[in-house]
Amino acid sequence: xxxxxxxxxxxxxxxxxxxxxxxxxxxxxxxxxxxxxxxxxxxxxxxxxxxxxxxxxxxxxxxxxxxxxxxxxxxxxxxxxxxxxxxxxxxxxxxxxxxxxxxxxxxxxxxxxxxxxxxxxxxxxxxxxxxxxxxxxxxxxxxxxxxxxxxxxxxxxxxxxxxxxxxxxxxxxxxxxxxxxxxxxxxxxxxxxxxxxxxxxxxxxxxxxxxxxxxxxxxxxxxxxxxxxxxxxxxxxxxxxxxxxxxxxxxxxxxxxxxxxxxxxxxxxxxxxxxxxxxxxxxxxxxxxx
Amino acid sequence: xxxxxxxxxxxxxxxxxxxxxxxxxxxxxxxxxxxxxxxxxxxxxxxxxxxxxxxxxxxxxxxxxxxxxxxxxxxxxxxxxxxxxxxxxxxxxxxxxxxxxxxxxxxxxxxxxxxxxxxxxxxxxxxxxxxxxxxxxxxxxxxxxxxxxxxxxxxxxxxxxxxxxxxxxxxxxxxxxxxxxxxxxxxxxxxxxxxxxxxxxxxxxxxxxxxxxxxxxxxxxxxxxxxxxxxxxxxxxxxxxxxxxxxxxxxxxxxxxxxxxxxxxxxxxxxxxxxxxxxxxxxx
Numbered sequence: 001x002x003x004x005x006x007x008x009x010x011x012x013x014x015x016x017x018x019x020x021x022x023x024x025x026x027x028x029x030x031x032x033x034x035x036x037x038x039x040x041x042x043x044x045x046x047x048x049x050x051x052x053x054x055x056x057x058x059x060x061x062x063x064x065x066x067x068x069x070x071x072x073x074x075x076x077x078x079x080x081x082x083x084x085x086x087x088x089x090x091x092x093x094x095x096x097x098x099x100x101x102x103x104x105x106x107x108x109x110x111x112x113x114x115x116x117x118x119x120x121x122x123x124x125x126x127x128x129x130x131x132x133x134x135x136x137x138x139x140x141x142x143x144x145x146x147x148x149x150x151x152x153x154x155x156x157x158x159x160x161x162x163x164x165x166x167x168x169x170x171x172x173x174x175x176x177x178x179x180x181x182x183x184x185x186x187x188x189x190x191x192x193x194x195x196x197x198x199x200x201x202x203x204x205x206x207x208x209x210x211x212x213x214x215x216x217x218x219x220x221x222x223x224x225x226x227x228x229x230x231x232x233x234x235x236x237x238x239x240x241x242x243x244x245x246x247x248x249x250x251x252x253x254x255x256x257x258x259x260x261x262x263x264x265x266x267x268x269x270x271x272x273x274x275x276x277x278x279x280x281x282x283x284x285x286x287x288x289x290x
Numbered sequence: 291x292x293x294x295x296x297x298x299x300x301x302x303x304x305x306x307x308x309x310x311x312x313x314x315x316x317x318x319x320x321x322x323x324x325x326x327x328x329x330x331x332x333x334x335x336x337x338x339x340x341x342x343x344x345x346x347x348x349x350x351x352x353x354x355x356x357x358x359x360x361x362x363x364x365x366x367x368x369x370x371x372x373x374x375x376x377x378x379x380x381x382x383x384x385x386x387x388x389x390x391x392x393x394x395x396x397x398x399x400x401x402x403x404x405x406x407x408x409x410x411x412x413x414x415x416x417x418x419x420x421x422x423x424x425x426x427x428x429x430x431x432x433x434x435x436x437x438x439x440x441x442x443x444x445x446x447x448x449x450x451x452x453x454x455x456x457x458x459x460x461x462x463x464x465x466x467x468x469x470x471x472x473x474x475x476x477x478x479x480x481x482x483x484x485x486x487x488x489x490x491x492x493x494x495x496x497x498x499x500x501x502x503x504x505x506x507x508x509x510x511x512x513x514x515x516x517x518x519x520x521x522x523x524x525x526x527x528x529x530x531x532x533x534x535x536x537x538x539x540x541x542x543x544x545x546x547x548x549x550x551x552x553x554x555x556x557x558x559x560x561x562x563x564x565x566x567x568x569x570x571x572x573x574x
Contacts, residue, residue, distance in 0.1 A: 017574060018569055018571045018572065018573065019569070020573050054569045054571075055569065056567040057566065057567045057568050058568060058569070058572065178315065181307050181308065181468075182304075182306065183306045183307065183308050184308060184311075185311065186311070187311065215322060216318065216319055216323060217571050218569050218570050218571050219319065219323065219458075221318065242314075242315075242318065
C-alpha cells in the first residue's frame with residue numbers, strides 16, 4: 001500500500017489442476033510473481049485454488065495441516081505481497097475443512113473455514129468436509145477484512161456479522177460452476193453473483209473482492225467473472241470472460257469512510273434489536289410442536 | 291409427413307438460448323476435456339443429422355479442422371440424403387473423413403439371425419458404428435466425441451453402448467429444440483437443421499413418428515418435469531394431456547439404466563462409484 005491510502009489488489013482468476021497440489025503450488029508462485037510485478041499489495045486466489053474443486057474422495061489426499069512444511073511453503077508466497085488462497089485443511093482430530101487462508105509477510109494471519117457447505121443439486125460438500133463454526137474479521141495491513149467462501153455469501157447473516165465487526169473489505173474466494181442458459185448475455189449464476197456481491201458492498205458499505213475460478217472439471221465450467229466492488233456498490237474492475245486473468249484494481253481505502261458518512265447504514269444498525277428478535281424467533285421455533 | 295418447424299416456429303421461451311454464450315462454453319469444454327487427458331483429436335460418427343453436424347462444427351472450432359475426423363458409415367437401407375448431408379458438412383468444415391459401407395459386416399451377422407426385428411437390426415448397426423469409432427480412436431489417437439442430446443438421453447431414445455457411447459459429450463445437456471437453435475447459429479446448413487429428425491436405422495424412420503410426439507412438445511414437458519420439477523398434477527394443470535405425461539414419464543423412468551454404469555453387487559467397503567468416488571478429471 002502506498003502512503004496515500006490506496007491499495008492495489010489483484011485477483012488471480014485461475015484454472016487449478018484437480019487434485020495436483022504440487023503443480024498448483026508452482027502455478028501459485030508464478031501468479032504471485034506476476035502480481036508482484038504489477039505492484040499489487042494483495043493477491044486473492046479462488047476457493048480451493050491449491051487443489052481444484054470437485055475433489056470427492058481426493059479430499060483427504062489433498063489436505064494439509066496448519067503446522068506443516070506445506071503450510072510454510074504457502075506462507076513463503078507472501079513475502080512480497082499479501083496472499084489469500086484456498087486449501088483443504090486437516091485438523092489434528094482429522095476433520096477436513098474447505099478453508100481460505102490469509103498470509104501476510106511470510107506468516108499465516110487468518111484462516112476462515114467455510115461454514116455453509118452446499119450439498120444439493122450438483123454439490124456434495126458435506127459428504128467430504130466438516131463445516132466451519134465462525135465468522136471472524138481480522139486486521140490486515142490495509143484495514144479490517146473478513147473472508148467468506150463461495151456459498152457462505154448466499155447466507156445474508158454471514159456478511160452481516162462481518163459488517164458489524166466493522167470490516168473495510170470482504171474477500172470472497174469462489175469456485176462457482178456456471179449454469180442457467182437463457183437468452184441473456186451471461187449465465188444465470190453470473191447474474192446472481194453480481195447481484196449478491198454488489199448488494200453486499202452497497203448495503204454494508206464495504207469493499208467486496210470476489211475471485212472466481214475458470215476451467216472445467218468433469219464437464220462443469222467455472223465462469224470466472226471476478227470483480228472488485230466499491231463500498232457504494234459500483235464495480236471498480238471486472239473480468240467478464242471465463243479465461244485465466246489477473247484482475248487489477250486500485251482501491252481508495254478512504255472511500256469506506258466517505259460512503260459511511262453519506263450513507264450511515266452501519267451507524268444506524270440496531271444490533272441489540274436484531275439479537276433480541278433473533279432470540280425470540282429461535283425460542284418460538286424451538287417451542288413449536290412438530 | 292410435414293417437416294418439423296425447427297426454425298420457422300417460435301421457440302418455447304424458457305428453452306430459448308443465447309447461442310454465442312453456449313457456443314463459447316461448449317467450445318471451451320471440448321478443448322479442455324480433450325487436451326487435459328493428453329489428446330488433440332476427436333472422431334465422431336457423422337450421420338448427416340443435426341446433432342452430429344452440430345458436434346462436428348463445435349469440435350472443429352475447438353480443435354481445428356485437422357484434428358476432427360468424421361466417420362460416415364452408411365448401411366444399404368440408409369437414406370442417401372444422410373450421406374450427402376454428412377459429406378456437405380465435411381466439405382464445409384474441411385475436416386477429415388472416412389467412409390465405410392457397413393452393409394457387409396451387418397448382413398453377415400443378420401444372415402445368422404433372420405428373425406431379428408427392426409429394433410435389433412437398428413441396435414446392431416448403432417453398435418457396429420460404435421466399434422468403428424472406438425477402433426478409429428485408437429488408430430488415430432483421438433477421443434470419441436458423443437452426439438446424444440438431452441431429449442434423447444432422457445427418453446432413452448438411443449442404443450446403449452451404440453450411439454450413446456462416447457468419451458465426452460458436448461450436447462448432452464441441450465434439449466433437441468435447443469440443438470436446433472445452436473446448430474442454426476453456428477452455421478450448420480439450414481437443410482440439415484430443418485429436415486425431419488431420424489435415426490435412419492431403416493428407410494423412412496422418423497423420431498417423432500416413433501416417439502409418438504413432436505420434439506417441441508416433448509421438450510416443453512421435459513422442461514417442466516425435469517428442470518422445474520413440476521408434479522404430475524401441476525403438469526396437467528399446465529395443460530399437458532394425461533396420456534402424454536404418463537408416456538414421457540414412463541420413458542424417462544424405464545430408461546434410467548441406460549444413463550448409468552452397470553449395477554455392481556456390493557461386497558467390499560469401497561465399491562466403485564458407490565463409496566469409491568473420484569472425479570473423472572482426477573489429477574488433470
